[in-house]
Amino acid sequence: MYLLEAKNICKSYANHKALIDVSLQIPKQSIFGLLGPNGAGKTTLIRIITSILQADSGTVLLNGEELNRNHIQVIGYLPEERGLYKKMRVGEQLLYLARLKGLTRSTAVDRIHRWLRKLDMAEWSRKNIEDLSKGMQQKIQFIATVLHEPQLIILDEPFSGFDPINVNIIRDEIMELRNNGATIIFSTHRMESVESLCDHIALINKSEKILDGRKKDIKQQYRSNKFEIEHAGPIGSLNHGYEILETQALENNHYQTVIRVPDKHNPNLLLQAIMGQSEIHKFSEIIPSMNEIFISKVSEQS
């Protein structure tokens, strides 16, 4: 069941096409990584999903229903370039943003208290935004995004500007929100967070979607059939189509060797072949990182 389906979205600005026939399917309760280099069209796509912009053609369905003004309340959006009213108090600001999303005053006040306590910021409620550190301001922005308990949370580079401790706090919150039923679109070009968070991804480059699917499947698809082995004692020649790509001598007669295996190969056979020649200390398949897939796909296109 998909929470959001975008079908054949096209959007052009005065002098260039921002999106060309982009379709996406975002499963319920997933963390969906929307990836792509700067200027690929991610922000435009997000703005169409959040009804800030209107697509030239194509449709967006939310819960199977064409996007309309009522959906504003089920979407929470944290833009990449974001800010708050500097001269407004933390509590008032959150209340204002929550009420714009359609919460009643009392519900909003309850949730604001809960979230501020949860993120250890309760005592800042009456302070002006400008008195807060940048990290704290970003936490407030995060709270503002999720206060109305949206089904779809769109986070555009949510970790930029956070220190590692806050990154972990926010990451845990994102996971918790997902576990409680929310679906998250996570737009970034920082691959390490994709690696640890996303279960689905789509890659957009030059206004077109060039890759999408489950992260696991994509990695599978891009596996290079390479194994990395650390062993004591050298390996001589190997048959069965095994190919030694490189060998690196480590200390104490230890070696690190990369071996390419044929398609649809059983790793146990490779183990067996090496075991006779050398003592194995470490054996692992080299799985391409999202970073490598990203770079190879994007550079392939240009």
Added chain:
Amino acid sequence: MNKILLVVKREYVTRVRKRSFIIMTLSTPLLFAGLIGALLWIATMDQAEQKIITVIDDSGLFKNKFQNTDDLHFLYLDLDLETAKSDLNQLGPDGLLYIPDIDIQNPQGIQLYSESNPHFGVLNKIESTLEKEIELIKMKRMGVDQQTLEIIDTKISVTTLSLTSSGEKESNAEATFGTAYVSSLLIYFFLFLYGVQVMKGVIEEKYNRIVEVIISSIKPFQLMMGKILGIAAVGLTQFLVWVILSILVTSAGVSIMGFKQDAATIVSESAGVDNSSMELAQSSPGIWEMMDTIPFTYVMVTFIIYFLGGYFLYASLFAVVGSAVDSDADSQQFMFPITIPLIISIIALGFVLNDPDGQIAFWMSMVPLTSPVIMLGRIPFGVPFWQLALSVSLLIAGFIITTWIAGRIYRVGILTHGSKVNYKTLTKWFFQNY
């Protein structure tokens, strides 16, 4: 609609709560009243001192003809001029009036000596008394008897009346002119002040980047209208507080100081009103009564209508400027063309007040960009209803059009950062699909 109200409320509350707003709103009328009060007080103080004018009348024609008043006392002395001049200090420093043995047909050589320049009112009184006496003597010589003179003596004060459908009302040219001038200046000031506030608010949201969060909840047009309406409410609040405070302070001041009537005479005297009309002032209405002749409620209601209409017109233009630029500093180039019609209105105001029913006045009070300032200048003089209705309708049409145009440019502008914006870009944004 409900969400526009939330925006209106935020805009209103955050502004009205600012210390600078409270101070300005409360202090301006007090300052103004204080200033007027101080002037009047000084004038009364000045008045309390009686001036003594020593008169040496060599002609013998004016014996006891000068009338002593509260502020002027005439002292007749039979001295020769030179002695009197050297003893000026002892006689009284206020003035020494020397009347030589004059030829009635050609009265020359009457002199007033004093240490400082004589007060305008004093000189006026002396001159008019002298003129009147010489005229009397001349008429007597021509054989006009006392009785005829009394019949001839006529005092005229033209009462100006404004003719309206509801009947005749006494009017006063000075008060009308003053009201017109003040209300035009005030609306000019308000349009500018609050228009710029809208612009600054839009720039703040764009610069802070909060705008994208907000327009994912409401339409850009709702945000723009909410801001414009909220600031309008701030403007109205300030205006009403000023009006109420001014009324309270003035009436309090007047009743405390008890110089209601005095003040009127002082004001007209210091304005150099000539002596005979001074006497008439006792019988004709004082300044406060004259002020009552201006239809203040009518002026205030039209002021509010034109403030709102003109403000909506200009505020939406200012909102466009705010959405087009990245910071305050860039706003100058776009602000200039917007302010031109306002500045032209102020320049033209002089002509309009001199000829409130003329061609310039008529046309400028119809064009929406200039009508708020110009029409406010015409209203105290009386404007035909059809002109008022036409002007207001045009103003409403004007702001609907500018708001519509502004909305289309605004929604693109607030999301556009870092690009060089010129008028061509604005046109492109206007036509851009949303």
